[in-house]
Amino acid sequence: MDRVPIIKIGKYLLATIQTDVQDNVAVALQEDLAARIIAARARLVLLDISALQIVDSFIGRMIADISGIAKLLDAEVIVVGMQPAVAITLVELGLTLSGVRTALNVESALAMAGIRDQN
C-alpha cells in the first residue's frame, strides 16, 4: 500500500501528498502523523497538498480531522499549496476548514512558522 512520506525537519514535520490519494492512504496518513507528532515532539506540521488535483468530501474531512488530531496533540497544521480546483471543490462542499491555517507554498509556511516561534 502507498504511504504518504512524513519528513522531520528540525522541529517541524513535513507531509507531502504526492499523488491523488485513496481513502485508505488518507486513513494511514492520519495514524502515521499522530504517531510521528508524539515521537518527534513536533509542534508544527506542514501538510503539502500541492500535487492533489482531485478531492472528495472524504479527503476534505480528512484534512480537517488531521488538523483536529494535531491540535489535541498540541501541534498546529498548516495546509500548504492547495490547488484552485481543490479549493473551489471544498468550498462548494461546505468544507471551509475554518481554524486551519493555510499557506501558498512551503516557503511561506516556514516563514509563518518562523514568526510564530519568535513570539
Added chain:
Amino acid sequence: MTSTRSVTPVPLVRAKYETVLESWIAEQKRSATARPDLISDSDLARQSSEVLSTLLEGLDSGSLDVSGPAWEHMRAALRGISLSRVRLGFSPSETVLFILSLKEPIFDPLQELDPSNRAEAILELNKLIDRLALVTSEVYQQGREEVILRQQQEMLELSTPVVKLWQGILALPLIGTLDSERTQVVMESLLQAIVDTGSTIAIIDITGVPTVDTKVAQHLIQTVAAARLMGADCMISGIRPQIAQTIIHLGITLPDVVTKATLADAFLVALDRLGQHVVATDPVSAAGR
C-alpha cells in the same frame, strides 16, 4: 405519416442521377441567393452530390420519417453543411434554399410516370424535402446559438481581469452584474492568478457592480473562502453606500471578510500586512493636498 411507405420510384431517379445533380447545381448557381463569393463551385458540387446520394439512400429504406434511423446519414450530412454555412456567413434563407431548390430538378425524372402516380410521388417528395429544409434550418439556428454562446464565453473571460498591484498583492476589479456563471469564472481566474503570481493578498473591488443580492454575496463569500484555503487573504473593497444598505437589509453578513470603502484603503491595509508602507518624499507638497 411516419408509418407511410415511400411511393417514390427511386430507380427512376437514380437512373437520372447525373442529370438531376447537374440541373440542381445549375439551379443553385442561377438563383438570386447564389453566393459564389462564399462557396467555391467544387464545394457546392460536393455538397450537392452528398445530399442527393444520401437522399436516395434514405428513400431506399422506404421510410419517410426523417427523424428515424434510416435518415441518420441525411441528417448528419445536412448538419455538416448547415454548420459550415453558418461559419461561412450564409443567411438562414440562403441555407434553407439550398435544400428547397432540389425540388424542381428531382421532379423532372418523375415526368415519365403516369399522371396519378406522378402526383402522388411529387406530393410525397415535396413534403419530404420541406421537412429536410426544416431540419436544415433548425441546425442552422443551433449553429448560430453556438456562435453566440462562444462569444459570451469570450466576453466573460475578457471582463474579469486580474491585476497585479504590487509584489504579492492582486486586485480584481469587477464591473457589471455578477451572475453565477460569471462568478465561477471570476473565482477560477483569481485563484489561478494567486497560484501563478504567488500572491498572498487579493483585493476584490466591487465598485462597478450595480447590485448585490444574496446570491452574489454568497458567491463573494465562497471566493474569499476558497482563496483562504489556498493560503491567500481576500479583501473586498468599493462597497457603495446603497450596496452596504442593501446587504444589511437582506440580512447578509460577510463573516471573516475584511471590507474597505475604496480600493486605495484596501491597498494600504495590504501593504501594511506585507510590512511595507508608503512615505511622502516631499512632505511640503504632500501636506498641501
